[in-house]
Amino acid sequence: MSKLHDTLHRVTSRVIENSRDGRAAYLDLMRREADRRPEREAVSCSVLAHAFAGALEDQDALKENRGPNIGIVTSYNDMLSAHQPYGRYPDRMKIYAREVGATAQVAGATPAMCDGVTQGEDGMELSLLSRDNIAMAAGVALSHQMYDAVACLGICDKIVPGLMIGALRFGHLPAIFVPSGPMPSGISNKQKQETRQQYAKGDVGRDVLLESELASYHSPGTCTFYGTANSNQMMMEMMGLHVPGSAFVQPGTKLRQALDRAAVHRLAELSGTTERTLAQVVDEKAIINATVGLLATGGSTNHAIHIPAMARAAGIRIDWNDLAELSSVVPLLARVYPNGSGDVNQFHHAGGMGYVIGELLEAGLAHRDILTVWDEGFDAYTAEPVWADEALEWSRVTQSRDDTMLRPVSEAFQPDGGMKLLTGNLGRACFKSSAVAKERWTIEAPCRVFENQSDVTAAFKAGELDKDVVVVVRFQGPRANGMPELHSLTPPLAVLQDKGFKVALVTDGRMSGASGKVPAAIHITPEAKGGGPLSRLRDGDIVRVCAQTGALSTSADLGSRTPCDDPPLEHGVGRELFRIMQSQADGAEQGASAMLASAGL
DSSP states (O other): OOOOOHHHHHHHHHHHHHTHHHHHHHHHHHHHHHHHSOOGGGSOHHHHHHHHGGGGGGHHHHHTTOSOEEEEEEOOOSSSTTTGGGGGHHHHHHHHHHHTTOEEEEEEEOOOOOHHHHTTSGGGGGTTHHHHHHHHHHHHHHTTOOOSEEEEEOOSTTHHHHHHHHHHTTTTSOEEEOOOOBOOOOSOHHHHHHHHHHHHHTSSOHHHHHHHHHHHSOSSSBOSSSSHHHHHHHHHHHTTOSSTTOTTOOTTSHHHHHHHHHHHHHHHHHTTOSSSOHHHHSSHHHHHHHHHHHHHHTOOTTHHHHHHHHHHHTTOOOOHHHHHHHHTTSOBOBOOTTSSSOOHHHHHHHTHHHHHHHHHHHTTOSOTTOOOSSTTGGGGGGEEEEEETTEEEEEEOOSOSOTTTBOOGGGOSBSSOSOEEEEETTEEEEEOGGGSOGGGSEEEEEEEEESSHHHHHHHHHTTTTOSSEEEEEOSOSHHHHSOOBOGGGHHHHHHHHHTTOOEEEEESSBOOTTOOSSOEEEEEESOTTTTOGGGGOOTTOEEEEETTTTEEEESSOGGGSOOOOOOOOOOSTTGGGGHHHHHTOOOGGGTOOHHHHHTTO
């Protein structure tokens, strides 16, 4: 058994120490919640009748308390391709539960918005804020206290973190996250990217762009690039919250259904036990494992916000210093678009999470001793599931089947992880180094300052950005407008870069997990709203972005300037309904959550 890497041990010890009081308080609450959870025999008959009325063929089993009752928290809608398969899940899961003497009920549903649909639109300003809404919806669903275990059905960007935060407040129960899998591969991501850039330059029309997009996003299942949705699934594997190896198995297959059945059967087994509750599984080491997995696979930068938020819900403190220190020693083992040419289906066929976890464990770069939902512990996650002779089996993954997608630690794509922490007189920011060519890790140029995406696009079309430039898009932070993704800026900025200009993006907003190619310092904290450093920048100031040295700075004398005025708040598309979440959100490094901040978590 490999010795734990010194840096991993040091960061883990620091996180445990920094979390000591919060973690103790959380676990104490979970013990009290378990103790005060009502036995069904002690609940009034009227309450039970209301709970069982819609259960139809399961009414007798519930009335007679024959076995555990599994609460399903679903995020189904059929506008979001990744969640469309969940429409049929509850009926199937109820059948799987009956097979082992259990029952299952849909406890409730959460919103699930698609960042791909709202990208570049006003609705994107609700995206990050919806994570708190999802957590609260999960809390409402589970507050009925009629359940012995929890099945969380979610895939996409804010949905899994929101489900996790909500479910952790009911962490005295066992829980398993049940993915639905990626859609089959469409056209190559390179083709898609080229068409987008051609459209941005005006070389092709909207009809060509639409056909390209439809050839990429074409059927139920998760989008196949390695963005936030698929990074979510990676993290659930790294934390031991999936049935082993289930992250990237496509919907509608026998193997997918077998894994779903195994999840329900396992929840029935865990019900009534106290050894593998969600509160016990999601500990400091599990959070570290999720972070390591993110770095080793070049996952979405959005998780620099989501990981601290999820951790807080379990009484754990982790920050960007911890992430940066881990990134310095965790090698990049995977090249998945936008960090490479292949998609998650090719990643899975190359060995996928089983190979990645095996390599990390062998190098002492992941915690082997975490508690998982599976009996065999974290070692079980080094295997991939197969459907053979009408049965579900697992086969250990020992080597990469495609070294353009997956490599061993000894031959990693990069010696360090996929993210860098930048600091300086402009604040603290994240930089996704795994998606940017190394020769572009340092950009120093005059800046052009904008306060919205549309003005950037207009300046690009007018030829005003045809030069070396650092594009600053400010007032995009949590309190300014909800911290939208600015992925729609990638094609025009990539066009400028391809023309030979030195280009970088600097923003207190987010970029999509699909973003890459153009160097970007994102999630800048403190944000511009309220007088952060970006509010003092002016057109023409020299800005330096350097992932080599970790610098984010300007030579301008910011201290002598007065911050510019905050822009007016926008209304419409429901944005005003989320104003309380926006106005009370804390910083990006803490998780950008008004809900967690107001709860004292």
